[in-house]
């Protein structure tokens with residue numbers, strides 16, 4: 001299916017990425033899972049290689065290769081260990097947001113360093129009472145002379161503590177509907193009054209750092225306001241669209257890995273003196289896994305292609321996210337079944353694929369919320 005979306009150059013570029021990842025990530029992909037640590041040095045190398053900047057022009061250290069390359073890179077990293085990709089994702093989202101909505105000063109100061117991998121980024125929206133309903137945020141950033149004073153708490157934040165730069169969505173006008181009273185700021189790690197806690201672990205994504213951010217009278221200069229004041233909600237919706245394509249590609253990376261591993265295992269495992277690939281029930285599983293995976297990839301590459309053409313792609317990104325995450329979970333379950341008892345052990349990566357896949361039906365907007373977005377668009381017609 002790649003031939004529909006890739007140019008000859010894309011195939012060459014994929015080989016280059018595969019060579020890089022074979023050297024830098026493949027040898028440590030299991031170690032990351034066991035030690036529960038994504039080396040920050042790896043993210044820096046990924047940045048240096050240009051894998052954080054496919055959507056960013058060369059002027060700001062990007063490669064400007066576009067959305068199809070972004071999907072391809074994300075799949076390739078996620079095939080090996082999706083926790084690495086999930087650690088990279090906030091860097092992709094923050095850099096895209098800074099590039100689209102930031103001013104020249106912010107691009108020089110923050111964007112270039114994120115894209116090159118020198119600084120790690122984090123995207124901070126969710127709060128105790130604002131999960132699916134992002135308009136429910138309560139964190140405030142109120143003006144004080146040339147500064148804003150931040151107060152509030154964010155939870156479930158990826159790269160909490162690891163990141164140097166945090167894009168934080170806050171209310172700048174508490175008297176109006178949050179959709180027209182929200183703004184986004186860059187908060188630097190170490191700013192007085194900004195504290196980070198890690199009160200829980202995660203089911204999967206071993207190595208991803210996730211935690212709670214607390215802002216207690218944190219003073220932020222107005223130079224850190226991204227875009228116009230009170231336009232944060234529109235900025236967030238644009239960021240979400242990129243996030244959904246990225247997360248879909250991460251799901252597809254998991255599905256690709258499960259299918260590859262399952263085919264290899266089934267071709268070697270014998271029962272009743274026959275390879276298990278001789279059994280029709282196993283063949284049907286493989287056929288259905290491959291078909292669903294292709295459908296998820298078509299949806300994802302289709303949404304990326306629309307984005308590349310400058311067309312609207314919000315509905316397609318939601319379709320890709322809802323379908324690719326459901327598919328990754330189903331494929332991971334089928335993979336475990338093909339592996340039998342081995343699939344349930346920590347000796348093989350199948351259990352990791354399943355734990356990791358489940359995240360994507362929740363993070364970046366749950367599947368229920370994706371379906372609400374799709375239905376809203378469909379019912380307009």
Ligand SMILES: Cc1cc2nc3c(=O)[nH]c(=O)nc-3n(C[C@H](O)[C@H](O)[C@H](O)COP(=O)(O)OP(=O)(O)OC[C@H]3O[C@@H](n4cnc5c(N)ncnc54)[C@H](O)[C@@H]3O)c2cc1C
Nearest residue numbers: 123124125126131132156157158362363364365366368369
């Ligand atoms: C590992 C991990 C990493 C994350 N990283 C980040 C991050 O970096 N930055 C960040 O800001 N957030 C992050 N999140 C938060 C994530 O985006 C939210 O968890 C997600 O949006 C869901 O919000 P919630 O957990 O509050 O669930 P809730 O909104 O409480 O939803 C609970 C259930 O109700 C359903 N539901 C809610 N509203 C509706 C509705 N209107 N119709 C039908 N069903 C509905 C949901 O689909 C879900 O099944 C992360 C979460 C996890 C688990």
